[in-house]
Amino acid sequence: MFKRKLIFVLSFVLLLLVPTICTAQFYFGKNKVQYTNFDWQVMETEHFQIYFYIEEEEIAQIAADIAEDFYPTLAARFKHEIYRKIPLIIYSSPNYFTQTNVTWSMLPESVAGFTEFLKGRVVVPFHGSYHDFAHVIRHEMVHVFQIAKLQSVMSLSLQQRMASPPLWFIEGQAEYWSTVWDSEADAIIKDMVLSGNLYTLENIYQISGSFFMYKLGQSICQFINDTYGSEKLILIYENWWKERSFNKIIELTLGEPIKEISKKWQYFLQKKYFPEIAEAGLAKREARQLTKKGYALKGVPVQFKNGENTEDWIVFKANKMGYSGIYMMSPSG
Incomplete structure (x- = not known):
């Protein structure tokens, strides 16, 4: 049974997409209670302001090292620098994390980190795994650069209206650039392909926000990188101001409509997980139709x-x- 904890979500980059936040995020009849008074300290590095309380100073130092080590990689990939110090707020446990006032919404247990849009704050708790802790920090840092890159592109182009990025792209890219393709991700995608339940880019919204969507998005971004070129994932941002919809931006950047890209991605996965297809291919993808009429x-x-x-x-x-x-x-x- 799949019981994986979501360790990457609640990214307030979604505030880019909607003008208001649905009040349904509140739990009816409940208020967020802060049981603990934290004596906050600030640790400054070259690119970050790390907020922590004294009991977790060691964890805060580890977080600072992870963030600073990953910053040059993202700056190079996005071709963008962030000149303000990025606020990174660290909690030593999930219980303390749920008391945060960075967001007024109640945080479910499946959330283990988020990026807040208005002030660009990254909030991450330590769950006991240093590997997952590093993954979450890197994932949320991708969101920080995504927001900054989009803001920069739209500002330079003097455009006020911006196409809404789909969640599979935002989270898929964050996954693709923050972790490796592991056996867990492979098992999820393989099961979808073999059972005939693989989602297309047209209907992936049906599982929006789920862990499955994260892994499908990661797979799609990796496919774009490997098939169309590593520069395309950033060129998508550079072209953002030129079109009014994400699908049109993708078509402009990759040279094909998103429906065709979806078909190619699905066929790639079929060839990967079905040995007979990998060896012989499918006629509708490999061959050219010669006759047009009759049978x-x-x-x-x-x-x-x-x-x-x-x-x-x-x-x-x-x-x-x-x-x-x-x-x-x-x-x-």
Whole structure:
């Protein structure tokens, strides 16, 4: 049974997408209670302000090292620098984390970190795993750069209206650049492919916000990187001001409509997880249709010698003249 804790979500980058936050995020009849009075300290590094309380100073130092080590990587990938110090608020346990007043909403147990949009604050608790702790910090740092990059591009272009980025792209890219493709992610995608339940880019919204969406988004971003070029994931941001919808931005950047990109991504996964497809391929993806009218079937490739030359032909059964017959045509059409 899949019981993986979501360790990356509640990114307030979503405030880019909607003008108001739904009041349904409140739990009816409950208030957020702060049981603990924290004596906050501030640790400043080159790019960060680390907020912590004295009991967790060691964890705060680890967080500072992780964040500073990852900053140059993201600055290079996004081709962007953040000149203000990024606020990074650390809690030593999930229980303390749920008391945070950075957001007024109640934090469910599945949330283990978020990036707040208005002031660009990153809030991360320590869950006991240093590996996951580093992953969450890197993931949320990607969100910080995503917000800063979009703000910069739209400001330089003097555009006031901005296309809304879909959650699968925002979270998928954050996953792709913050962690490796591991056996857990592979098992999730493989199960979807083999069971015939793989979502397309057109209907992935149906699982928006779920852990499955994160891994599908990671897979899609990796596919874009490997198929269209590593520079495309950033060129998408550079082209953001040129179109009014995300689908159009993708088409402008990658040169193909998002529906075709979705088909190619699905076919790539089918070839990866179905050995027979990987070896032979699917006709609708690998072949070119030669006949357009009536029925034509049982095509057989043959070769004829014409003097010193050898010609390729296709022999097939069809009903071109109103009754079945045997025909032949060149593979070139």
